[in-house]
Amino acid sequence: MTSPADFRDQTNWFGGYYELAMEIGSSDDARIQAVLSALWSAADIHGCFGRTDREPEEQDPVPCTVGSLTEFGHLHGQVRLPTGHLVVCGCVAIRGGDESSDWLDFYVPVGALDQAGLA
Template sequence: MTNAASFREPGNWLGGFYELAIEVGPTGDDDRLAAALAAVWTAAGVEGCVTGRDAEPEEQPEAPCTLASLAGTGHLQGRVRLPEGQLVVCGCMVVREEDGSDWLDFYVPTGALDAAGVPARAGLMSYRSAVLDDWLASVATEAHRTVSFPLALVGWEVSGSTDAATLAGRPPAHRTVGYLLPQGGSLHYAQANA
């Protein structure tokens, strides 16, 4: 049986990402992006912070949870405990849109979710778990208390599927992913319903 928390298990990193994708704001605000990174890492309760996948976290130097560390390899990795108690590999990356927004993507690879036995509705091009959606929404809500942002999305491979300007403050009625939008100083969570 595969250990879902092992960095050396190549299957743990396969299959796409179950994500919390946060539209942090206009591209170029490094202080805001760095604050969002720290807030999400803390809110998710990530154990460790490293830049490599070829060795277990305890076998490599700890990396600071900063944009500079992230810029070196494109990803920061650690381990996170899921709501039902399974310890799995996880990571974070940044997407900077030219003339657009900075996005912070916190993810758990679906290979690790499969290894952990997380029940989900799998399809040809998707992966869905209401438990993970709710957990990632709670991570976004906690992070939003530190750094406000215009939009967060939760689900399988959600990054870049829309943006706050397109939504104009309202989630669609038919939702294949979860949407978190600010309303009255806090985040409103519109769960996936399709």
């Protein structure tokens, strides 16, 4: 039986996302890092990984940094919902460059919520 917290079960990552998109402001790695660190801590996200084709115990964690976001494109972890279900989650930075704002987007995939019986 699959779990909504399984990285390798790609159905957990499908079906759209519930997102929290935060506008950071002008392009500034220090600002994004501060929000990323606060988000990971406040949400009590378990782990920080660069891949979804391996389970967390099958890969080395990556630093929860702007550098890791740049290298992997997304950071992934597991978050416990208020219902008690542990589900996969992720985060991506949308860099606006000099002309527009940077954003940090935290998401929980609908596929994982469906597996948990919440969608």
